Amino acid sequence: MNKSEITLNVNSEERSVYVRHSDTLLYVLREELGLTGAKPGCLNGDCGACTVDVDGQAMKSCLMLAIEAVGKKITTVEGLQNIPLKTAFIKKFAFQCGYCTPGFLMNSNSLINNYPQADDIQIKDCLESNICRCTGYKEIEEAVKSVLADGSTGNGNY
Amino acid sequence: MISYDFEYFKPSSIDKAISLFQSLDQQGKEPIYFSGGTEIITLGRVNKIKTGAVIDIKEIPECLVLKRESNKLTFGAAQTLNRIRESQYFRFLNKAIGEIADHTARNKITLGGNMCANIIYRETILPLLLTDSQVIIAGPGGLKQLPLNEVFDQTLRLQRGELLIQIMIEEKESELPFLCIKKRRQWDVGYPLMTIAALKKDQQIRFAFSGLCSYPFRNEKMDGSLNNQALPKEARIEEAMRQIPAPVLKDVHGSEDYRRFVFKNTLLDVLDTIGGTEIE
Known part of the structure; x- marks a missing residue:
């Protein structure tokens, strides 16, 4: 399993984390960064329980790869x-x-x-x-x- | 969670994306272009899509164009459905977009992604087929511009490694009268049953359909029947229904009989609304 180090700006903090490129943002927020506010529901983009804010837009974090969020401003409910x-x-x-x-x-x-x-x-x-x-x-x-x-x-x- | 690993690349130019695809393909990585990526992620999670590498096209400037210039509308393939809708350039496309998934998902789903998806509905195709839009496709040989109606047959017929860059529409086509009706079995937000799109040009109505068969389509024979002013509306519809080019879908959202019933009645509504005169 290959992991790369990326830096995510979450709730105004720069957080370095090792991710698989195929990891969703939801998974990384919850399992790697300990931010469990975004909830896993359908994992299919239907229920919205995992919604976060990315660069001012609501985003279903199960529909986004964590690596796609590099360079963007992420806000979770904790923020x-x-x-x-x-x-x-x-x-x-x-x-x-x-x-x-x-x-x-x-x-x-x-x-x-x-x-x-x-x-x-x-x-x-x-x-x-x-x-x-x-x-x-x-x-x-x-x-x-x-x-x-x-x-x-x-x-x-x- | 996606159970398998893939490599992620984000090239900043068309040339880099195309050569990256070729080199990853040669390495046997079965690369996929990644725009919104919603389908790759959701189908990847259930192992229905497998790839060793994705090539994110959201940093390619040409794929992000959104402009009205020289009587043409140009939409980059990587533009999100919400940005396109908010631009208010093309009301017919906006109507189709407003019925796809939901508002938050449309912050991620892109026009090119919807057009090239595996999902059977792909409703953005309907207004684009009816307005004679053109597509710009990049490949190892450079760029080419083609009528969408020539390259769309069940799916967008791209050669291996080719990439959809832009969609262009004559502005005057975007101003023609239209109807776009999406039918669901339940509620306003359930999965779709079918969508019927219609455009009136030169006193003829063009039709395109999604959710009736396993792919979206426009069919000239059906158009001919539905525009046959020598017949009453019901007879035109009956004739058109005999020419549906593929089996009518039957799935959890509706049986074949139910789909035919909804199709017939919705077509009648369309003809009543923008269908013009009926000869008794």
Whole structure:
């Protein structure tokens, strides 16, 4: 098994790690860097539980090789600090079992940053990327809309 | 997790990518060009795609072009579906893109990747086939520009080592009236059943289909039947359905009978919407 050393910028830190070229970003974040916020779900790009932010765009980390992320800025849910969106999720009861929550937070944060004036169609289009098997969709949508209505940005520490 | 190893290369020019492919191929590494890479990763995970080397084309400037210039639209093969959609250059293509996978996945899926994929749907092909688009293909002999309709037959017919670089469309073609209807069995986000795309030009409607058979296609005989103004709409559709060029799919998303039922009714909707006059 051949491994190469790469450096990833994760949550504003430069992290050196040995990877196989065929390792997904999800695997490296969780198993090599100890960042277990991104959740393995379908591993097929369908469920969105593994969503992270790469250069300001929501990205399913099971659909990206770790080596593709060299030179890019990666933010995981661990890097989302002090953002109104987290408070909104708590206020609106936007989670039940919580497994999908990191993915929804990352996707919603990207939505708020990229489309601060998002209308209902854009919100639906973005949120359709994630699955919540507890079916907490309504509450999640309300949490996102409350942040958009406040005019707060998502940001986080990146 | 992908169970096998491969080498990863990210060349910065077309020439480097082509010669890299040749040399890796000679070493028996069965290289694959890697654009968004979503299919290579997901099928690789279940051992349905195996390779010893991937060549990432996302650093090749020509593959990232996205422009409207001299009455032409040019889309680089490595542009993501979301970037193309947000450019708002080509509404018909945008409509097809908006129905592919989901918003987050479209940050990774690229136009070239969708066109060259193994997945049966490949809906971006439909508007491109109907608007007489051209493709720029690079190979060991240099670049060539060809009509997509000439090189697309079930799949994009690339020679070994050739690489899709760009797709070009006349701007006036992108302004023609169109319809693109995607049908799913359940909900708005389930896997697709089929997509019917239609474009009206010179009072004729062109049709292209995805999900009906095991590959997307445009068929002139079916176009002829569906445009036969001497027949009522239902008869035109019946005639067109007799000319479907391959077996109609039957899978977990729909039986053959169900697909035929949906196909017939959706075609009727299309003809009612942009079909023009019917002779009684």
